[in-house]
Amino acid sequence: MDSLRLYFKLIRIAFQARMQYRADFFTGIIGVITLNVVNLGLIGILVSRFNNLNGWTLWEMVFLYCLWILGHSIYSLFFWHIRALEDYLIQGTFDQFLLRPANPFILFIGREVQYLGLADATFGIAGFVLAYTNLGLHWDWVKWVFFGLAIVSGTLLETTINLLVACVAFWTGRSRRVGGLIMQLNSMIQHYPMDIFGTTFRVVVTGLIPVAFMNYYPALMLLDKTDRLGGWGWLSYMSPIVAILMVYLSARLWNFALQRYSSSGG
Amino acid sequence: MKIFWAFTRQAFHNSVVFRVEFWLRFLSIFLWMYTIQWVWRILYTQRPGAFGVSLEQMVTYGVLGMALETFMDVGPEWYISQQVRTGAIDTDLMKPLDFHLHMLARSTGEMLFSLGVLALPTFTVGFIFFGLQMPPTLEAGLLFAVSITLGFLVLFHLGFLLGTLVLATLDIRSIAWAYYSLISFFAGQMVPLWLFPPALRAVAEVLPFKSAYYIPSSIYIGAFTGQEALQAIGFQLVWVVILTLIARWAWSRMDARLVVQGG
């Protein structure tokens, strides 16, 4: 509880620091919204011309994309700088986290916020409302709860994948590029329903880098769709569990990396 | 000509230093090609007639869009904005070389480097794995070469103009996001303009962006031939001239401001 209270205090300062750069705020928001509109626009053009993509209609694909963006927005608001871990290590800022009588991880994640997440959130909510109406959905409370869980799981998955990759910097000194690539791959995948790709690809994004749990699998459940490949349907409920597993894994790696850091001196 | 090679060599040295980055870029292009050709194949099996061209042509168009990106867009905006922010632009201004020409030489050097080192393996991979085809005729191949040269010049000048914005905003990162997404959309990098809804298409047809990908790729796959291809190249040429004039004007404004501010 102490850690949580400290985290909120840190976040308050981080917001205050961000507000120093207001001009950036507006261009940033416009930039992110344009990016999302164009991403969806391309899909829109294709799907509207072909009526559907492998059985996924336009609004189903908007739903798929926005489900990811909603989880992503929380990640990019609070955890974006995890990818910048290597800068903290190179510049020696990381030592300061170890100098305090508090959990270094809390000190690290509380260090920055990235307001661009707000643009993602706005876009995600708007897109979701449109998709929900256009698809004529009427969810019961189970679906709404699962929807919430799916978003939080998405955030946790994106955060932990980034953290796992960022920790590589404790060994190699560099990790940002790899992280950037994986996230680029991720955002590409989130545009399309997974079942258009082959099995090898599917295994990679399910088992190796579980990005498919951010939106594809929970979307199957939320939209009452069945997977084309068959046999993968049970995975549609697994996002929260996979997220917890990833949290556990990344916490282990983080602690291990910290030990390594203090014995090798970075 | 000597100066182009100097920048090409320098680009090579830089990329040896950042070799991890180099391989990652290659890998990410590979994955994009993979995705685009899957999407096209699925869509084609759904409605074979809807592309207006054959599946081979369509896949070639999509994969080519990615392959071209490896060397077409060298991003002079990053160099300019970095120089201005760090104040190193002073040393550029002191060189006995017109800044616009200097940037053109630098970008061309980097483009030649990427062409040799990134684009060739990318094209090879495209041919082997993703069904990239050769241009149907020799004529199409030659026109394509002319067209990508002009497309490069259009992209370079757009980037140059974006770079000069740094004086107004100091940080072009967030603007750049919007810019890049607009480019890839209106340039028809993955989805050709003839698939656009009519209203969007009308806008995209007059904007300079289509010079970068849509025109060269369409010529390459043989969707534009004869008169149509020549007209498209004429369109590129006009935009190169217009953008060159705007870029030189913008730079003279920026130059005056830098001199007044004392850097």
Added chain:
Amino acid sequence: MITVSHLKKYYQRPVRQEGFLGSVRTLFSTKYETTQAVDDISFHIDEGEVVGYIGPNGAGKSTSIKMLCGILVPTSGDIKVNGLTPHENRMENARQIGAVFGQKTQLWWDVPVIESLRLFRDIYKVSGAQYKHNLELFNDLLDLHEFQNTPVRQLSLGQRMRADMAAALLHNPRLLFLDEPMIGVDVVVKERLRTFIQQINHERKVTVLLTTHDMIDIEKVCSRIMIIDHGRIVYDGNADQMRNQYGKQRTLVVEFEEHVPDFETPHAKIVKSEGRKKWFAFNRFETSPSSLIAHISTSYPILDLAVEEPEIEAIVRTIYQGTAEVA
């Protein structure tokens, strides 16, 4: 307060290979070499001491300070800081130490100084009364109120250093590590910080370990000097002692009535000539200034003269060079 015995810290560093082939090779296999950043050092510091910790860059100063803070785990050897082993009780140890790193501020860059201080109050769980009392003290001694509402990035280096110093002492640490706190700070602020360090040391009995390149810092505030080079402590004692031990050399500066050529003198050597002035270096155990003057004045008429004691900086340099030759 601090007891360090046979402390060692070895690093494994990958060896970079030259050239294109070399860089390809490093992709597959990497060779390592061992650097001995800290190589068997032992010392003891009592409560209330102010110790100057000096040495060239890369000598092992920062590594040893990091071990004292618990950030690094030693390869071997023992550290006790006020009874605690830092790397085993990092958090507890963190409460009793304060640290200032001159190169790097620990304050939040974009928010007013006071916000950072409030955050440190929460992180260290400083009581309201103590926080208030300390803030008043820092206002008196460092004029903190002049800039406490300014974001750190707008502060001058001197102001930033004062703010950092306040942040490091907010939780009443028993021990203060100052790693080059004076770097780039102007003379007036330097003087002020020195007075502040002395005051904190006297009034609160805070033990101070100060890393610096500025020998005036050492002479003014340090009761003791430790010199580290190549990971070993090459000198440990007070400043006067060091002068006696290493400062055998004296310089006689003679101004002649007219220009004179260089000439031989027994037991002394001309090290510098400038106009009509000449500098004679001699070992004070081999000859005395008076006999030297007597000898010189027989050859040439002297207008003025002075004997220079060696600067502490020069002594430190000879000590470094001494170890370099041994190594």
